[in-house]
Amino acid sequence: MGYRVVVVGATGNVGREMLNILDERQFPIDEIAVLASRRSLGTEVSFGDKTLKTQDLDTFDFTGWDMALFAVGSDATKVYAPKSAAAGCVVIDNSSLYRYDPDVPLIVPEVNADAVHGYSKKNIIANPNCSTAQMVVALKPLHDRAKIKRVVVSTYQSVSGAGKEGIDELWDQTKSIYNPTDDKPPKKFTKQIAFNVIPHIDVFMEDGSTKEEWKMVAETKKIVDTSIKVTATCVRVPVFVGHSEAINIEFEDFLDEDEARDILREAPGVMVIDKREDGGYVSPAECVGDYATFISRIRQDSTIDNGINLWCVSDNLRKGAALNAVQIAETLGREVLKKG
Ligand SMILES: NC(=O)C1=CN([C@@H]2O[C@H](COP(=O)(O)OP(=O)(O)OC[C@H]3O[C@@H](n4cnc5c(N)ncnc54)[C@H](OP(=O)(O)O)[C@@H]3O)[C@@H](O)[C@H]2O)C=CC1
Numbered sequence: 001m002g003y004r005v006v007v008v009g010a011t012g013n014v015g016r017e018m019l020n021i022l023d024e025r026q027f028p029i030d031e032i033a034v035l036a037s038r039r040s041l042g043t044e045v046s047f048g049d050k051t052l053k054t055q056d057l058d059t060f061d062f063t064g065w066d067m068a069l070f071a072v073g074s075d076a077t078k079v080y081a082p083k084s085a086a087a088g089c090v091v092i093d094n095s096s097l098y099r100y101d102p103d104v105p106l107i108v109p110e111v112n113a114d115a116v117h118g119y120s121k122k123n124i125i126a127n128p129n130c131s132t133a134q135m136v137v138a139l140k141p142l143h144d145r146a147k148i149k150r151v152v153v154s155t156y157q158s159v160s161g162a163g164k165e166g167i168d169e170l171w172d173q174t175k176s177i178y179n180p181t182d183d184k185p186p187k188k189f190t191k192q193i194a195f196n197v198i199p200h201i202d203v204f205m206e207d208g209s210t211k212e213e214w215k216m217v218a219e220t221k222k223i224v225d226t227s228i229k230v231t232a233t234c235v236r237v238p239v240f241v242g243h244s245e246a247i248n249i250e251f252e253d254f255l256d257e258d259e260a261r262d263i264l265r266e267a268p269g270v271m272v273i274d275k276r277e278d279g280g281y282v283s284p285a286e287c288v289g290d291y292a293t294f295i296s297r298i299r300q301d302s303t304i305d306n307g308i309n310l311w312c313v314s315d316n317l318r319k320g321a322a323l324n325a326v327q328i329a330e331t332l333g334r335e336v337l338k339k340g
Pocket residue numbers: 008009010011012013014015035036037038039040057058070071072073074076094095096127128129130131160161162163164165316317320321
């Protein structure tokens with residue numbers, strides 16, 4: 001016996017990846033429904049070798065469905081996630097709406113799968129921000145060995161993090177650069193993204209940081225350990241898919257770079273590619289379509305007593321969103337619902 005699963009936002013980048021990953025991992029499904037807005041009613045999406053027609057989220061009845069994987073952004077989630085939860089269909093939500101709610105577990109299965117049991121307070125589980133998800137997969141095994149005090153992270157985030165409109169804007173603007181009669185001014189982003197980088201993701205906070213940066217701080221604390229201090233600078237770069245991060249970690253105890261490399265090689269969800277030669281590291285274009293969080297450039301930071309630097313790359317639509325959501329669904333099934 002399998003599950004009755006709903007994918008909400010099935011026409012979007014994350015929703016389509018959820019369908020791919022549910023199929024790839026042979027998630028035990030008895031029945032699947034795919035939902036989007038009314039304007040997409042009847043739009044066809046692929047699920048393995050099947051083609052499914054999208055239904056209207058607004059009129060869908062969640063009664064009798066086991067779990068709903070949401071990827072529609074906070075505004076629509078606010079309206080429809082409570083309806084799903086109230087109907088007994090457990091919500092696994094990709095938006096930031098519930099992440100900081102103490103009654104909603106925020107889960108990266110390689111790090112805190114046990115938190116799944118907290119789902120029942122609201123029938124909702126939150127999926128973290130894409131930049132946080134890949135970073136904590138790398139931090140957790142190192143924290144277990146040498147206790148992390150402080151993390152300094154700079155991100156290089158692809159345009160797919162900003163949805164379909166982000167991808168279209170990079171594509172159209174890149175072409176328009178070579179055709180001055182076809183000007184494509186910024187719409188989704190605040191400045192030109194083609195051949196440029198923009199140190200601004202999500203809204204500005206009062207202290208001058210952005211909400212994306214704040215999310216990395218708050219979510220790392222909730223998922224890994226409240227004692228870890230994080231300071232982040234989040235930057236949008238002209239890459240279609242794949243987020244990269246330069247991470248500096250200060251530990252309480254000394255951790256040798258070779259031991260750090262060995263620990264990461266054994267860590268779940270991590271793939272170490274770290275040769276000190278041309279091309280002996282992973283770039284975002286190489287991680288697309290993969291499940292792993294790739295770690296390269298592991299080296300001692302000799303400017304502090306107990307410091308390590310590393311480079312962390314992952315497919316933001318997969319580990320940063322759809323894969324992590326499916327892993328949560330697998331954990332929920334295995335630990336709680338026990339149908340599959
Ligand atoms: N965990 C993470 O780090 C990440 C989370 N996300 C989350 O996932 C969400 C979706 O991202 P992404 O797939 O990239 O975005 P897209 O823009 O590619 O897709 C948005 C999806 O949401 C649907 N949608 C939007 N508004 C409504 C509505 N009112 N009612 C029904 N459906 C609606 C769209 O349907 P239609 O086609 O009909 O408009 C579409 O299916 C993001 O907003 C974010 O919250 C995204 C990336 C990473």
